[in-house]
Amino acid sequence: MKSSIDTRLRLIGPPILFVCGTLFFRLNTLVVFDYTDLYRYDLVGLLAGYVNWHVARWVLLSLQKRYPGIDRTRVRLVIYGLALPLLVLNGTLLRTQPLYWLGLDPSPEAPFQQYVLTAGIQLFHHCIYLGVYESIYLFGQWQLLYTEKERLLKAEWQARFDAMKSQVNPHFLFNALNSLSALIDESPVQAGRFVDELAQVYRYLLQANDRELITLDSELRFIQSYTHLLQTRHGSGITVHIDVDDQYRHYSLPPLTLQLLMENAVKHNTTTARQPLTVEIRTTENGRLQVCNNIQRKKSLVLSNGVGLRNIAAKYQLLTQATIGIDENNNSFTVTLPLLGVAD
Structure with missing residues (x-):
């Protein structure tokens, strides 16, 4: 992956994903808006989003380095799927624990429901991480294969031309x-x-x-x-x-x-x-x-x-x-x- 694309993803990816998560899962926070949520709740969520993005990015890039190529896509997906429960748990804890420590529990009356909702959001986020980084990687691999095939086709036609000349x-x-x-x-x-x-x-x-x-x-x-x-x-x-x-x-x-x-x-x-x-x-x-x-x-x-x-x-x-x-x-x-x- 090009460093410029990777840098832009790490900078703008978490805020975009946070906004999408809010629209899909926490639309009620926009209906009943409280400015104190900006520092009590949303800031913690955005920081956790950056951390989770970088953790998932590291895992995905490590898998792509360890099991490179289009033919090993299934291996990468299986390993990432096996690691997904731990990644979701880690993301959920990063999202909820700071609120509990700071006494800012957004829904103290229903902690279990809040935990399940947060875990669902994290699962959605990790599917997005996988889709983004694997899509970019597979597209890059396809470009390499296409370029190599074009080079080989050119070499083949040159070989045929040289063979014809030798004939x-x-x-x-x-x-x-x-x-x-x-x-x-x-x-x-x-x-x-x-x-x-x-x-x-x-x-x-x-x-x-x-x-x-x-x-x-x-x-x-x-x-x-x-x-x-x-x-x-x-x-x-x-x-x-x-x-x-x-x-x-x-x-x-x-x-x-x-x-x-x-x-x-x-x-x-x-x-x-x-x-x-x-x-x-x-x-x-x-x-x-x-x-x-x-x-x-x-x-x-x-x-x-x-x-x-x-x-x-x-x-x-x-x-x-x-x-x-x-x-x-x-x-x-x-x-x-x-x-x-x-x-x-």
Whole structure:
């Protein structure tokens, strides 16, 4: 809660609530008005109202801090409900005891009825406290969720745009056509297979672009075609090992996730026969997918803004609120991905 709103509530809330309580429960004091009530009765009530407001505020803010979020609203309400009898008793005593101590009992002929009426007013007040502070808190939480969703949607559309750009990346197409040109004269059979794999890659890119999730099995078949194109260009400078448990192949992940990770590995590491790049795609015992490559940084400076990894993380957050794991040491770079439910 913004401090300015909180300050205004603490200053003007108790007087407004006191006036409302008077209109609802003590209208007779306005009909038979006595100026001595201003210091004998109303002043005590207003001071007690300030104290009760701050006590209830402290309890509610403590609960919001201890059990934050919209999903824990029920927990906060239950705990506040359990504490309500004590809060009402405390408010009632603060409202009535000073009058008894000062000999200003407003209704000495019916103390029990006066106590019950005051307790009812305090219950009404605490419901108002709860409504005010919880409403402001939930509205703030909704704004945060809305802002976060908007940010993730923007990141998702940016990711789709970047993925679309990479699909028609002239650099990738230029390298592929150069490799094909060299193969046509050297090995027509291999050139034919290269064309088939290139067609498979672009067919998958066109199909996957409109989908939010794709099965791991489909993504792995695509990676095999994509790997063939890379190996045609880099030869023995790149090796891909796939060790995926069959039980996880029907699980899902955002499309082109593995391609982005492969592209990232090739971009930042050398891929020569003397220093081959090895990429391992494997599943863990707890059903997560890991993509790991050895680190052998290129000597020339490679510009990196981390867009690929951020796009993958944004896709997972937008779809399932799941997070990816990134682990880097001197020898390897590993990305751990959650596997999701079955794709439609």
